[in-house]
Each structure stands twice: as structure tokens, then as C-alpha cells.
Amino acid sequence: MVARLAIWSATLATLASGLTVNIHPSTRYQAFDGIGVAEAFQRSLVLHELNTPSQKLALDYLFSNKTGAGFTILRNGLGSSPTDPFDHMKSIAPTAPRSNNSELNYIPLPRNDEYQVWLSHQAISRGVTYIYADAWSADGYMKTTGTDTDGGYLCGVTNTSCATGDWRQSYADKIVRYIKDYQAQGITIDYVDFLNEPDLNTTYASMQSDGQQAADFLKILYPTLKQAGLTTEIACCDGSGWEQQRERLTGIQEAGEEDTLGLVTSHGYSSPLSTPFATDKKVWQTEWSTFDPINYDWYASGSQSEGLTWANHIQQAFAVSNVTGFDNQSLLFVNNTAEVSVTKRLWAHAHFGSRFIRRGATRIGATVTGDSTNALNVTAFANTDGTTAVQVINNGNDTETVTLEGLAVPRGGAGAVRTWLTNQLHNLTQGSVVDNNGCWVAEVPAKSLLSFVV
Numbered sequence: 001m002v003a004r005l006a007i008w009s010a011t012l013a014t015l016a017s018g019l020t021v022n023i024h025p026s027t028r029y030q031a032f033d034g035i036g037v038a039e040a041f042q043r044s045l046v047l048h049e050l051n052t053p054s055q056k057l058a059l060d061y062l063f064s065n066k067t068g069a070g071f072t073i074l075r076n077g078l079g080s081s082p083t084d085p086f087d088h089m090k091s092i093a094p095t096a097p098r099s100n101n102s103e104l105n106y107i108p109l110p111r112n113d114e115y116q117v118w119l120s121h122q123a124i125s126r127g128v129t130y131i132y133a134d135a136w137s138a139d140g141y142m143k144t145t146g147t148d149t150d151g152g153y154l155c156g157v158t159n160t161s162c163a164t165g166d167w168r169q170s171y172a173d174k175i176v177r178y179i180k181d182y183q184a185q186g187i188t189i190d191y192v193d194f195l196n197e198p199d200l201n202t203t204y205a206s207m208q209s210d211g212q213q214a215a216d217f218l219k220i221l222y223p224t225l226k227q228a229g230l231t232t233e234i235a236c237c238d239g240s241g242w243e244q245q246r247e248r249l250t251g252i253q254e255a256g257e258e259d260t261l262g263l264v265t266s267h268g269y270s271s272p273l274s275t276p277f278a279t280d281k282k283v284w285q286t287e288w289s290t291f292d293p294i295n296y297d298w299y300a301s302g303s304q305s306e307g308l309t310w311a312n313h314i315q316q317a318f319a320v321s322n323v324t325g326f327d328n329q330s331l332l333f334v335n336n337t338a339e340v341s342v343t344k345r346l347w348a349h350a351h352f353g354s355r356f357i358r359r360g361a362t363r364i365g366a367t368v369t370g371d372s373t374n375a376l377n378v379t380a381f382a383n384t385d386g387t388t389a390v391q392v393i394n395n396g397n398d399t400e401t402v403t404l405e406g407l408a409v410p411r412g413g414a415g416a417v418r419t420w421l422t423n424q425l426h427n428l429t430q431g432s433v434v435d436n437n438g439c440w441v442a443e444v445p446a447k448s449l450l451s452f453v454v
């Protein structure tokens with residue numbers, strides 16, 4: 001008895017010096033749509049070529065809400081290339097029609113799409129809720145340059161003058177056809193973007209556009225989608241960085257076309273995510289990565305490609321930049337038809353995936369008290385089923401004893417509170433909390449991400 005008391009008071013002494021994470025359920029922020037992954041550029045084919053057990057493993061790593069990251073958004077590529085060598089994405093209208101007034105020369109869904117259709121079904125069967133189709137460019141014959149690669153502009157938008165005329169309606173018709181082709185395969189495309197990194201001119205498929213020029217096409221695309229009876233909403237513009245996207249969104253707003261958008265999309269390469277965009281539209285970060293060699297570390301030197309770095313990027317995207325979705329890093333590597341390995345980044349994403357946070361959840365207030373120089377960063381999301389997921393990142397060098405306060409005691413008491421830990425040694429390892437008079441206490445090791453699920 002005496003011995004037990006001694007242990008108990010020692011525990012309390014440790015607790016008293018710890019930090020408190022305060023959850024404020026009535027402080028409600030943006031809705032949560034999910035986290036996502038892109039398998040454009042024939043990456044779906046790579047997954048398809050895996051042998052059966054490895055394929056199941058890879059798909060489960062990405063999409064399973066029981067054993068994987070629980071991604072619920074899939075970003076597919078909408079092809080613009082005339083042919084499909086290497087990773088090129090072939091168009092459904094690869095050869096030029098007689099003129100901009102003629103119907104396009106449609107072909108059945110090319111190879112890249114066949115595998116994207118397959119992957120979309122695999123993803124949906126594992127709980128994916130959003131399919132996002134993104135075009136890197138219009139077809140070459142619709143552009144000022146005559147090719148889908150190396151930048152150039154869509155004929156018909158501001159500051160273009162093409163001998164072949166205005167191709168905006170043709171491009172809009174092609175997008176409608178593409179959505180209907182997927183529909184015929186049982187796949188609803190929820191969002192479509194007609195641009196990718198329109199601030200860049202690259203050697204692969206690329207099409208440039210500023211906000212005014214995007215607005216010039218939105219004027220045509222929006223009514224064309226409506227007339228076709230499609231519920232697919234328009235996303236724009238997958239700017240290569242947050243500020244490049246902000247500039248394009250501002251241009252669209254100034255041109256009076258913001259209402260045509262269902263979603264604002266940005267990448268994180270050219271400039272990282274920062275203050276929110278001035279919009280009531282939902283915002284997704286749809287591509288951001290490093291091009292470093294494969295890095296399986298969670299934390300070694302704090303480099304850009306480590307898991308902990310990405311855990312912070314994801315958390316800050318939701319907490320600071322007001323996104324409702326966050327897509328893709330180099331998460332999973334396929335070496336040959338049998339070998340699949342995942343990086344720690346996958347487990348960083350998993351803390352924000354559908355195992356813990358479901359579509360329709362709302363981000364709620366979460367603050368840390370106890371020591372103003374603490375190294376914790378926290379976020380919290382309330383699910384519609386009454387559960388709450390709290391993500392605590394300890395960027396510091398010391399283990400922190402963290403008390404969670406502010407949430408109603410769930411049925412089952414502390415036993416209904418679970419923790420999940422990821423760091424250099426752990427990949428989402430399940431644990432439990434100590435009940436301290438209705439407050440729940442857990443240790444968060446240095447350089448770790450711990451989720452509480454209440």
C-alpha cells in the first residue's frame with residue numbers, strides 16, 4: 001500500500017510540472033475534407049504492375065483506414081499529350097480536328113486513364129471520398145505554341161491571338177467528355193482543374209495563365225459543365241506555390257469569376273503555405289514534395305525530406321493556412337514488382353487521415369499552457385460522431401508530460417481515450433492515457449507526434 005502511494009505521488013509530481021493541452025470545442029474553424037495522394041503521370045500503372053500481395057499492401061498503406069494512412073482524396077491527371085511514352089499522359093482527343101468549330105477527335109480512355117480508373121475503384125473501395133482530376137495543359141493544337149509541353153497559353157484568353165481561332169469552348173467540351181468517360185466507368189469526379197502550376201513554363205506538359213486568363217476560361221467552362229448536367233465543381237489553379245496561387249485567385253476575384261469555383265488549390269514548392277487566402281472557398285494544398293533521394297528518417301538532422309518536417313507542414317497548413325485538404329509527398333516507393341517500402345512521411349500523414357479525422361470534421365481550438373517556451377504544436381478536430389482527434393507535435397529535445405483538458409469524459413472514461421505515437425522508433429504505435437481526476441495524461445517523447453483520440 002505504502003509503496004503504491006509513493007509511486008502515485010511521484011507520478012503526480014511529474015504531472016504537475018508538465019504542459020497542458022487545452023481543447024476548446026466551441027471555437028470552431030474550417031471543415032476538414034481529408035488528406036490525399038496523387039498518382040498521375042502513369043504512377044497508377046506502377047501500382048497496377050505490382051504482384052498481388054505487394055499491390056494490396058501498397059493500396060492499403062495509402063487508403064486503408066485501418067492499417068494505412070487513410071487518404072481520402074485521389075488526384076488524377078487529365079491528359080494532354082498526343083502520345084504516351086514514358087510517363088506522358090495521353091489526351092482523349094490527341095489529334096487536331098479540322099477547326100475550332102469542329103467536334104474533337106475523341107478516342108476511348110487511353111492507358112493512363114485505364115489505370116487511373118482501376119486505381120480510383122481501388123481507392124473508393126477503401127474509403128476514398130474525393131476524386132480530383134487535374135489537367136497539366138490543354139492539347140497543343142488549342143494553344144499559342146502548338147504543343148502541350150513548354151508552356152504557352154490557351155487560345156482565346158486575354159493577350160492571345162491564334163490563327164486557328166478561340167479554342168476555349170473546345171477545351172471545355174473535352175473536360176466534360178473526360179468527366180463523362182469516368183462517369184461511364186462508375187467514377188464521379190468531384191473536382192476538376194484545367195491548370196497545373198500555370199506560373200511555370202516547363203519541359204513537360206504545362207500551360208501558363210494568370211488570374212485574368214483563368215477567368216476568361218472559367219466564363220466558358222462553368223456554363224459548359226452546368227449545361228452537361230454535371231455536378232463536378234471547378235478547382236483552380238494549382239499554382240506552384242502559395243503566393244503564386246494567391247496572385248491568381250486575386251486575379252479571378254478581380255475579374256468577377258470567383259463564384260464559378262468550388263475549390264481553390266495550391267502547391268507548396270515555389271513559396272510555402274502562409275497566411276490564409278482571402279476567400280470563403282475551400283482550399284486544398286494539392287502537391288508539395290522534395291526531390292531529395294529516398295529518405296526513410298523521421299528525424300535525423302531536421303532536413304526537408306524527414307517525416308517530422310512534413311508532420312509540421314501538414315499541421316501548419318490546417319492551423320495557419322486554413323486549408324481543408326492536404327495532398328501527397330513521396331510516401332511510398334516501388335522498386336520492382338514485388339518491393340514496396342514506405343517512408344516515415346506516410347505515418348506523418350496518417351495522423352491526419354481518416355483513421356482519426358473524418359470528412360465533415362471541424363477543426364476546433366487547441367492551445368498549450370504551462371511553459372511559454374515549450375516546443376509543442378497542437379491541432380484538434382471534432383468528428384461528427386462525437387470523437388475528437390488531437391495532434392501534439394513535440395519539436396523539442398525533451399520528453400513532455402502532457403495533460404489533455406477541455407473535452408467531456410467519454411463513455412468508458414479514460415479507457416476510451418487512445419494515443420498513437422510516431423517518431424524514429426514508432427509508426428503509429430497505440431497507447432493509453434493515465435487518468436488524473438478526469439484529465440488524461442500521456443508522455444510525448446522528443447521529436448514525436450502523438451495523437452489523442454477521445
Ligand SMILES: *[C@@H]1O[C@H](CO)[C@@H](O)[C@H](O)[C@H]1NC(C)=O
Pocket residue numbers: 065125126127354358
Ligand atoms: C473506412 O473504409 C471503409 C471502406 O474500406 C468505409 O466503408 C468506411 O466508411 C471507412 N470508415 C471511415 C470512418 O472513414
Ligand SMILES: *[C@@H]1O[C@H](CO)[C@@H](O)[C@H](O)[C@H]1NC(C)=O
Pocket residue numbers: 150151152153201202
Ligand atoms: C518556354 O520555355 C521554352 C524553353 O526555354 C522557350 O523556348 C519558350 O519560348 C517558352 N515559352 C513561353 C510561352 O514563354
Ligand SMILES: *[C@@H]1O[C@H](CO)[C@@H](O)[C@H](O)[C@H]1NC(C)=O
Pocket residue numbers: 158159210212213
Ligand atoms: C496583356 O499584355 C499587356 C501588354 O503587354 C500587359 O500589360 C498585360 O498585363 C497583359 N495581360 C495579361 C492578362 O497577360
Ligand SMILES: *[C@@H]1O[C@H](CO)[C@@H](O)[C@H](O)[C@H]1NC(C)=O
Pocket residue numbers: 100101164165166167168169170
Ligand atoms: C473559333 O474561333 C473564332 C475566331 O476566334 C471564334 O469567332 C469562334 O467563336 C470560335 N469557335 C468556337 C466554337 O468557339
Ligand SMILES: *[C@@H]1O[C@H](CO)[C@@H](O)[C@H](O)[C@H]1NC(C)=O
Pocket residue numbers: 030031276277279280281282283322324
Ligand atoms: C477558412 O476557410 C473557410 C472555408 O473553408 C472560410 O469560410 C473561412 O472564412 C476561412 N477563415 C480564414 C481565417 O480565412
Ligand SMILES: *[C@@H]1O[C@H](CO)[C@@H](O)[C@H](O)[C@H]1NC(C)=O
Pocket residue numbers: 315316319320374375376377378
Ligand atoms: C508551432 O510552434 C512554433 C514555436 O512555438 C510557433 O512559432 C508556430 O507558430 C507554431 N505553429 C502552430 C501551427 O501552432
Ligand SMILES: *[C@@H]1O[C@H](CO)[C@@H](O)[C@H](O)[C@H]1NC(C)=O
Pocket residue numbers: 335336339
Ligand atoms: C531495388 O531492387 C534491386 C534489385 O532487386 C536492388 O538491388 C536494389 O537494392 C533495390 N533498391 C532499393 C532502393 O531498395
Ligand SMILES: *[C@@H]1O[C@H](CO)[C@@H](O)[C@H](O)[C@H]1NC(C)=O
Pocket residue numbers: 296342343344425426427
Ligand atoms: C516503421 O516504418 C519504417 C519505414 O517507414 C520501417 O523501416 C520500420 O521498420 C517500422 N518500424 C516499426 C516498429 O514498425
Ligand SMILES: *[C@@H]1O[C@H](CO)[C@@H](O)[C@H](O)[C@H]1NC(C)=O
Pocket residue numbers: 375395396397
Ligand atoms: C535541441 O537541441 C539542439 C541541438 O543541441 C538545439 O540546437 C536546439 O535549440 C534544441 N531545441 C530546443 C527546442 O531546445
Ligand SMILES: CC(=O)N[C@H]1CO[C@H](CO)[C@@H](O)[C@@H]1O
Pocket residue numbers: 037038039043287288289328329330331332333
Ligand atoms: C509529386 C509527388 O511527390 N508525387 C508522389 C505522390 O505520392 C505518390 C505515392 O507515394 C508517388 O508515387 C508520387 O510520385
